[in-house]
Amino acid sequence: MRFSTIDLTIFLLYIVGIVALGLFVSRDKKGHKKDSKDYFLAGNSLTWWAIGASLIAANISAEQIIGMSGSGFAIGLAIASYEWMAALTLIIVGKFFLPIFIEKKLYTIPEFIEQRYNTTLKTILAIFWIFLFVFVNLTSVLFLGAKALDTIMGVGDGSLIIYGIIALAFIAAAYSLYGGLAAVAWTDIIQVILLVLGGIITTIIALNNVTPDGGIINGFSHIYNAAGEKFHMILEKGHPEFDNLPGIAILIGGMWIANLYYWGFNQYIIQRTLAAKSLREAQKGIAFAAFLKLIIPLIVVIPGIIAYVMYAQPEGTAVIANAQDAFTKADGSINYDKAYPWLIGNFVPVGLKGVVVAALTAAIVSSLASMLNSISTIFTMDIYKPYINKTAVEGKLVSTGRITAFVALIVACFVAPLLSSIPQAFQYIQEYTGIVSPGVLAVSMMGLFWKKVTTRGAIWGAVLSIPVALLLKIDALGLPFMDQMLYTFIITIVIAGMISLATNENDDDPKGFKITKKLFTTDKSFNIASYVIVLILAVLYTIFW
Secondary structure (H helix, E strand, O other): OOOOHHHHHHHHHHHHHHHHHHHHHOOOOOOOOOOHHHHHHHHHOEOHHHHHHHHHHHHOOHHHHHHHHHHHHHOOHHHHHHHHHHHHHHHHHHHHHHHHHHHOOOOOHHHHHHHHOOHHHHHHHHHHHHHHHHHHHHHHHHHHHHHHHHHHHOOOOOOOHHHHHHHHHHHHHHHHHHHOHHHHHHHHHHHHHHHHHHHHHHHHHHHHHOOOOOOHHHHHHHHHHHOHHHHOOOOOOOOOOOOOOOOOHHHHOHHHHHHHHHHHHOHHHHHHHHOEOOHHHHHHHHHHHHHHHHHHHHHHOHHHHHHHHHHHOOOOOOOOOOHHHHOEOOOOOEOHHHHHHHHHHHHOOOOHHHHHHHHHHHHHHHHHHHHHHHHHHHHHHHHHHHHHOOOOOHHHHHHHHHHHHHHHHHHHHHHHHHHHHOOOHHHHHHHHHOOOHHHHHHHHHHHHHOOOOOHHHHHHHHHHHHHHHHHHOOOOOOOOHHHHHHHHHHHHHHHHHHHHHHHOOOOOOOOOOOOOHHHHOOOHHHHHHHHHHHHHHHHHHHHOO
């Protein structure tokens, strides 16, 4: 499995090239020094294609490529609902959320909370987001990325994981700490091209090798016949993974909570749309990202199913001898997250392996860079400036952002190795983010669209949503975590609504947003793209129901 010299050369050229590009595009222009708008919002200069590419680059990382491939191995195509439902969610965010965000000229989502409610709730959520990004998102991306590199470039025994964590952290820091969002967003264009190219190469080669006769169509036919149960989008009750993807609830229940929170109120995702040249440019970027989401399962889920077929039914496959051993841990359990790196290490040939690993690294590094920039933005604009240094000049804000990102990265590097005992990292991230995201989504959406919700109601709703979510997790209830998210969301709305009406029954809250029908008017290109995406999704779910 070890890297050849040519693979290592290609990989190193990628690292040097992406760092150089990031530093170049974010360099200080003659006579102008970076201010906070340049560093945190790329000077509001992003075009639709940069926004769309950057959204996907920030989203698709180790937890998708490695974690979702692992879930493809364990669950099958049903895990692709996270991608396909996200395409529809993006359209909703582009039409109904973005117009308000951009009209308010926001830097951060906590800033939106402050404008609609008050500084106290903003601060609570800002601290929550910083902890979530550092201890869940950054750590999981670092660990899964390093784990993949260990499998592909080493011998898969974990000996390179620590070095991989340090290397990935260094690459992301090398350009993002200096350049800010501009460096992140513009390099993401290259990262997405590499990501899609590398993913397609891996899928094609894996399909070509899953049968002795070879052939892509033959390979797909084989995995479909050998593992037909893995090609159902809606799992039936009694399926061993039903608790992770509870049947029809993924279409009408908790999946919406996960997606609306992630794409609408997740700082490191929404930040690139806030940096758009205009609302129309941001909406075009959203539509572009939605189309890209439709093809992501081809390059992250299908490889996991191929690996499953090679593991579970080696008869009639072109599998190498160590398929059974490769996925089995010392305690006899299955290491699902090894699926994607195992395919690369064993089937992608010399030369192309360097390209594929560069693509994988691109996905990891771009997400790390996005998270770092968002952590620094939230801390600097929502905590440092209002509480620590109210008179800070622009240069001080930029330097504070860089220091914050550096500290966050160091902390994540120390915490990342602790994730080694988790069997499905993607599901871990979704489940534990789901403890707090329903409450945040509930008070945020109420703040956008219901003028009567008050600050007191929102604070009580947000705070009580966490114990509600924890209570719904008790084993006696037996609720799938997506159902837990849906019920937590509904209960939070009820709590916030009742308290708001009890304290302000008849009048609208003075901080309620005044919105008009005209604000949500979208242009022809966005509307056509939306209709096409909905049609494609209807076809996909009809075929793979």
